[in-house]
Amino acid sequence: FDCQICPHPCLVQPEANSVKWKGELAVAALERAGSVVTSRYFDPRSIQALVDPQKFFLSGHPIPKAKTPTTDVLEYYSSPRGRGYLAEHDAIEEDKIELAQKYGYQVPELCERVKELSLMTKSLQQIFYGLQPGWIVNLHDGEIIKPTDPKLVEFYNTETML
Numbered sequence: 540f541d542c543q544i545c546p547h548p549c550l551v552q553p554e555a556n557s558v559k560w561k562g563e564l565a566v567a568a569l570e571r572a573g574s575v576v577t578s579r580y581f582d583p584r585s586i587q588a589l590v591d592p593q594k595f596f597l598s599g600h601p602i603p604k605a606k607t608p609t610t611d612v613l614e615y616y617s618s619p620r621g622r623g624y625l626a627e628h629d630a631i632e633e634d635k636i637e638l639a640q641k642y643g644y645q646v647p648e649l650c651e652r653v654k655e656l657s658l659m660t661k662s663l664q665q666i667f668y669g670l671q672p673g674w675i676v677n678l679h680d681g682e683i684i685k686p687t688d689p690k691l692v693e694f695y696n697t698e699t700m701l
Contacts, residue, residue, distance in 0.1 A: 578615065
């Protein structure tokens with residue numbers, strides 16, 4: 540379930556990138572080009588939904604809660620070096636400067652579009668931006684069905700580990 544990113548700076552456009560795993564050189568290339576990088580863990584069920592959202596939504600299943608990283612990769616997703624989504628923001632900013640010094644560039648100012656994209660965040664349990672776990676997306680009727688049963692609401696709003 541790996542995303543491959545080419546580390547050549549000439550081939551990188553400024554974006555807010557959320558990827559599963561990447562190397563230091565790829566992070567440096569993306570950040571040098573003015574991108575924001577976040578490593579996000581995606582469990583197999585989340586990946587299935589993300590790979591073909593239309594197929595997932597047409598299935599009529601509620602959006603599942605994203606799982607937290609397994610213990611063997613928890614450290615990576617908590618690390619500022621890996622730009623992990625569980626890492627402290629200030630630690631990531633410090634590491635950006637260290638990485639820029641290591642590879643000989645200045646951390647660029649983010650363009651407005653990238654700033655806006657980087658402010659869009661998901662809760663730890665969200666798979667899709669703007670759509671919450673437990674919701675059913677009805678593409679045929681163009682509507683979103685939200686759970687109303689108190690037990691379902693509590694289940695989908697409670698953060699769980701694994």
